[in-house]
Amino acid sequence: MAKKDKKLYFNLKNLLLYLALFVSISIFSMYYINRIYSQGSNLDVFFSFPAAVIASLIGLLFFYYIFDASRLYFVLKTLNAEISFWNVYKLVFINFFISNITPLATGGGFAQVYFLQKKGIPLGKSSAAALIRTLLSATMLFLSVPFIIFRNKSMLNLLPSNYVFIYLVIFLALYVFVFYLLIFKVRLIMKIIYKFLYFLKSKHLLNKKRFRRIVRYIFKHLELFSEDLAFFIQGKKIFVFLSLLFTVIFLLTEFSFSFLILQGLGYNDTSFFQILIFQILVVFIMYFAPTPGAAGIAEGGYSLLFSRFVNQSDLFPLLFYWRFFSKYVGILIGVFVFFYLIIRGGIEVEE
Template sequence: MTDNIDTSYQPTTSARRLTLFSLLFILLTAAGLYAVYDQFAERSISFDARLIAPQTLVAIGALLLVYFISDGLRLHFTLRALGHCLSFPTIFRLVFINLFFSNVTPMATGGGFAQIWYLNRHGVPVGRATAATTIRTVLAVLFIFSLTPVFLLTMDAFDGQTITGDLGVALAIFILLYLGFFIVLLFRTRWLIGPLSGLLRTLNRWHIIGDTRHQLWQFKARREMLRFSRSFGDYLRGKPLFVVLSILFTALFLLSLFSFPALLIYSLDYDVDYLMSLGLLVVTTFIMYFSPTPGASGISEGVFGSFFSGILSGNHLILVIVSWRLITIYLGMIIGLFVLQRELIKTRRNPG
């Protein structure tokens, strides 16, 4: 490949916007927790020391390591299949940056821009970085979207749930649109060049971008879209070992993510059905993909509370929800914020 590194590429989310989204994330999370507290937890909550027992913390720590490591390795092997090899420290810093951005921006859009910016800074061309992050997302989507109908149709826990009735048609449409977009993005990338060029022309006509920038962006948009199209073909033609490992580590990442509620519930001495807990969280995650709120805040807590209220007593429901989000989201976001600050400082010191 002869792709050049575009050092001018920058993430588009401003500090003010990130702050606003962060505050919105906190407010919506609080609203979601209150809704669960009021509707499903019988207005009851109490701390249980069994969640911080040594054996529980060791088990959570071990699962958390699997979660973070498999998240990094699924991107690592996707990049390897595309012919790029970054150091493991570089890859794992991106894991946390992505956790921060994807959970403070609606529909995880900022997460994608931040990953592309970061990879570009470390020598991966924009088109290839876009391909790598998109392929990683598509692999996870395929797993989740394939498993969700299976669990919805086979699990007794969903009998009588609104999601399998009134919202069934809407969810089917969302699935088709979501998968349709990715199919076009991966297999018919050129189809998107026309609409994207039209959007840029409209921005220029409305004087949102000037003539010089319009011409530059038109060139870059076409170039990166074509690079992306070639990159996905390169992934499929990549070394089979790397392709298989990227898929296997995606599966391991999702399995570890979906296992946290079962571990928390088991630590509280409930007789938990692991497969049921796994299925409930798969469907919860599926719904979170369509949430317009930052990091699915508010919606994730509400859906989780609705699904798991039949398993947990009222005083434990909020406790498990907060613990689940703390382990899988909040902790990574906090680490990601510090990692991002360090990367931005490095960028200012060495902008080239």
């Protein structure tokens, strides 16, 4: 269990500020796209969707959260972390809330580690699980983008730079390199950290006691973290396979919302593969968005891609219901779960 002397808590004021910023940017983006680009479309169009499409969207939403929980659950099983599926399922909504209101989803990792520690998972193991969960989906997306762009050269006209391949290669190289260091060269990382902290101590920016405590804490958990990353790769094949499988299923489920909404809007000849390509590109762009929950960037990127595919009058309903089912519902549930746990004392917040 996470000990109180480690002072793990959420800064409630910052979270509320981020939430307000997310809501403000989202409303402004939706308003702008509705008024400028989509000819004032009406959201009531949803109620004219065929009953089968509405039922499919609701059913897909249910399984969306199940698959999200499953991918983390089997990562934890691979690491021999004992935790119930129900606890992981509750964490899905907390993660939805925190990750989608913090810049670059930085709060999501902390939220996962925090709650896993509350359930008795050690810091190194919980950190490894949270990172592996993210790495699996991010790697699948990042490796898909070069192939998509290579096979669809016209996509380059939608991207901000002619040097996108160079940026992508550099990013992927750094991504793989950091992952390699964490597994095989953790001692080198420790050495660099030690020298940096020693430099701070020599400049009297850290006292001797604090220097020793920080070094001991970081080294202990970094080593455990590295061991757990390596353990995942060498873990039980069935759990590794299920982690990968549910990551793929989760992503396909997320990308299916747009396909079903388009079916409801009457685009019955829509190619799921084409929608899949567009969605991968949108989510890829969202990974680099500095705004909370990629607000503004997500709406802009999605509209830019799908405006070439649907009528202008259908763009706003498509955009709104995509964000509603893929993000807004999960965030709203996460808000209720988060404050319920605060009331129950399951979450510590800064006074």
